Amino acid sequence: MKTSMGSGSTRIPLRQQVEELCEQSIGTCYQCGNCSSGCPMGPWMDALPNQLIRRLQLGLEDTTRFASPWVCASCFACGVRCPKGIDVPRVMEALRVVGLRSGEDHIGPHTIEKKRLSQLPQIALVAHMRKATG
Amino acid sequence: MNNRVGVFICHCGKNIARTVDVEALRKEAAGLPGVEWAEDDMYLCSDPGQQLIRERIAEQNLDAVVVAACSPTLHTTTFRRAVESAGVNPFRLEIANIREQCSWVHPGTAETTHKAAALVRSGVEKARRTQPLEPIHVGLQRAVVVIGGGVAGIQAALDIAEAGYPVHLVEQGPNLGGRMAQLSETFPTLDCSSCILTPKMVEVSHHPLVTIHTLAEVTDVEGSIGNFQVRIRQQPRYVIAEGCTGCGDCVPACPQVVPGEFDRGLGARKAIYIPFPQAVPFTYTLDREHCLNQGPLIICDRCAQACEPRAIDFDQQPSEELVEAGAIVLATGCDTLPLSHFREYGHDRHPDVIDGLMFERLLSASGPTHGEIRRPSDHRVPKSIAFVQCAGSRDPERGKAYCSQICCMYTAKHALLYHHAVPDGKVYIFYIDIRAGGKGYEEFVERVRAEDGINYIRGKVAKLIPKDGKLEVWGVDTLLGEQVKVEVDLVVLATALVPSQGIQELARVARVAIDGDGFLSEAHPKLRPVESQTRGIYLAGTAQGPRDISATVAHAAGAASKVLGLFSHDELVEEPTIARVNEALCRGCSFCVSVCPYDAISLHEGTAHVNETLCRGCGACTPACFAAALGPRGFEDDQILAQIRALAC
Amino acid sequence: MTSLAYYPGCSLKRFASGCEIAGLEAARRLGIELVELERWNCCGTVFSMSSGERMHHLGSLRNLVRVQEAGYPEVVTMCAMCQNTLRQVNNEVRGDGDSLAMMNRFMDEEPAYRGEVEVLHYLTLLDRLGSEAIAARVERPLTGLRVAPYYGCTLVRPPSAGIDDPEDPNIMERLLEALGAKVVRDPMRVECCGAYMGVSKPGTINVRASAIHGSARNSGAEALATMCPLCAHNLDAVGPAPDEPALVVFYFTQLVALALGAKPEQCLAATQRVDPRPLLSTKGLLEEPQP
8 A cells, every 4th residue: 555645844934933923913013124234243244134924924934054143143123112012022022943953053162262162251152052052 | 664665686797686586585575574565677776777776666656675785884874865756755765685694605596595594584673663763963163173272183174274164273381383383494395394383373373264273171171072162271471472472571580590492401491481482372481380380379470571562471271161172182292202212312411412302403404403513411512423223213112113204214314414524523323224205205215325325324322331431333234144333422213203291191181092103093093093092173283193394284184174064064963863862761770871982972861862973873772771761772672573473574 | 228120131141140230239229139049041032023933932921920929010121121021921912812822721730820910121120210219329420421212113212111102302411310320312323233133244343333323423422321231232242343443342230239329330331342430530430439
């Protein structure tokens, strides 16, 4: 007897995963860009927060390829200023969690020079490890 | 109980006859007690159908009629007119709704006809017991109080006065003009605002039927449609209006300098002042709050000394006047969110962060800079300006959820006028969406964009950082996907429109509803946009919601036409089916007063009293009355009980 | 003397010890004994914001259980990040009975947390005493010292875990005035220093620090005052680009202790890269207070 598997993907769509993890409604965003205007880490991002949300709105699964969530400093400024009440830091966190669940860490002790490692305060190291490792 | 009842059953084409056995129904109706005649017809609402009813009334000497047809909301008026013209009191007509409540919703079995018969039976039981009722005639005071002296109030007052009715125009401030008087030029035509407003102000002030009350507020409204009593409280001006020639000799004499409200604090005035050169009435006002004379003791009388006609009167007192009016127009206008609301834009701490109305004053030839655009901090001409749209609008989280409707247009206008005044100046307009829905509006924005080359940047501004005498604007170009930082000399916030202060108190006094944002509620958003939910009180302009000048004028003209429609009747004719008090039974417990949604019941000498024009006959008071002393006419207990019994068998 | 439970957190026992030493001394001088919790552990450093990562809240929750055990209604923190993480975890379990029950099941070795502890930041504690009461205890007014409070992120955001308005806080300004300092209201005072991104992108911190120092300097400040060990590290130890001037960075507690008359050695942290002594000396603030 032959069992034929369905051809459809069993993966949960990215937007749904993110919405469940961050408990925010992505569709609420009207793309004013306020989150991006005030983002202190914007200059180092490859896609601004509003662009990541736009990609999620369109259901683009490759949104996880951007480095921005790993550049986000979780400063909460975007969340405070969002006119639609979207907690944008939670959206970034959800994107990080999705990335980490794929098994890839974005920082590790081996990625930092020894000399710097000894100079960095534990508060910075632990915080970054918490955000960027699974 | 002894009424001779006729029953008329409508086929409604096939609408009823498809599922109801009309002939069986007719036969059953004919056999009911009290029924003298039963007949069916293809379309009772048609002229021949109505004629049939009229003929049978005469032939059979009927004194009550049951029409078994469609919903009473459709044809009550039609059939009332038909029976009335045949001599039957219109309140002796009953409608049994065998279409919406029966034929349309049931499958056409025997039970469908059975239910139709029950509905007819119930109607017959009511008809047998109906009493003739006469409509209530109420006199009508053909005068109007218009509250608010901006362009909406002025327009409404003029339209009504021109039709021949007296108007009391009540304005809180010292002069007419409202927001429109503060504007420089108007979009999309670039007409000078005061040039088109001043003639209207002059006209209304000279109109023999318009009484203008400035520095006045409405503190109480009694009565109802047709007969309001409006209490107007007049604050003292401390300048005798008849005496003041408007020469202005008092102004240089006054030692007290105060930021001018009319110029949004950008300019100064004296404690005795006139806000702008075209002010109507052209009478000076002494602002006692900022005058040196705070108590009864007069320590400075330099203005009085300078006044040749001796028009200054430090002893003026507030006064009150009671005005009778058949209708009220609320035209109380709007305000804008204060700069202090915008903490991310520096509260109101940066002098060079201003709002759109302040920019209007900078553009205005009669403004604090005589029409030269100079920034507040150092009075230099700004070489760059950032306009920030949607400041507080479309911001349910920290501001207002709604679009303020006018900001896209006035910002485009501001950019254009600045560009014309300072051709080498840089302009950045930060916007989310451009909403230019009016006639000629899109073309205007297009001109600003394409011909004047104004820089539109799509993205909301997060923060303003003062830096070396400039302001750093943190924005984004969402179309490029890049952060934008620009340093500018001046920032203009397009702040959200909000209802004017005091609207809640006025709404409470006048018993009109306000919406969640504090604007006055219209009776229906589409079909009754100029009527409040209280009869006889009409809405004009931005008091009801954000709108521009042309929409405001149209709205005000609409309110005026509603008033004139009301005044075209000799008297008000009200439905008689309103609450009636049996004074012998009433114990004066006042429970009915508290349940009445229309404030129609009051207690007079221990007995409930129903205001016939306020009562809508809703019946809320009936179950509230412990003594069974109160109920709507035409819905007597015995009638209702008989109907229920007829349905039950 | 009032006794309150005190949660120090890891940083204050290591590189940010200057903050704690001065803070405890200042509290003592205000008649408040801060009693360090027994068996406290790391708060988790950052709050995990995703619904799938609640396990990370256990660290904070255990500390709240310690407070509950010790019988205190409130716990005081000095570290801005600890207060933020503890507060957010506390808010989450208090606002949601299911979440509280679930977390209590997770830490089955611990007594159940009842959700009754309040997390209180040191600045809020001072603010509660009131400016007048503090001004009355000032022995060495910080006259002439132009200080720009720097809040950073975690003291004011998210609003549910903030100690003041997220865009326009005022609490440090109020306290500084009570201490006699000249308050400089800098527009960058709630903008992020780059936080932990210095670990993987070291260059980012110099850029952020330059912007913050530059703005404060432009606003006329001689020093920055913060309550966050990570901000202090980024603004002082890392600081602006090498060719740019850097202001002195204080922990706010150091300025409080100094004004209340503590000996300068109790107030100055050995870890401060930009030596505060020349500045304090020019203002006469290293001298013994006038009796």
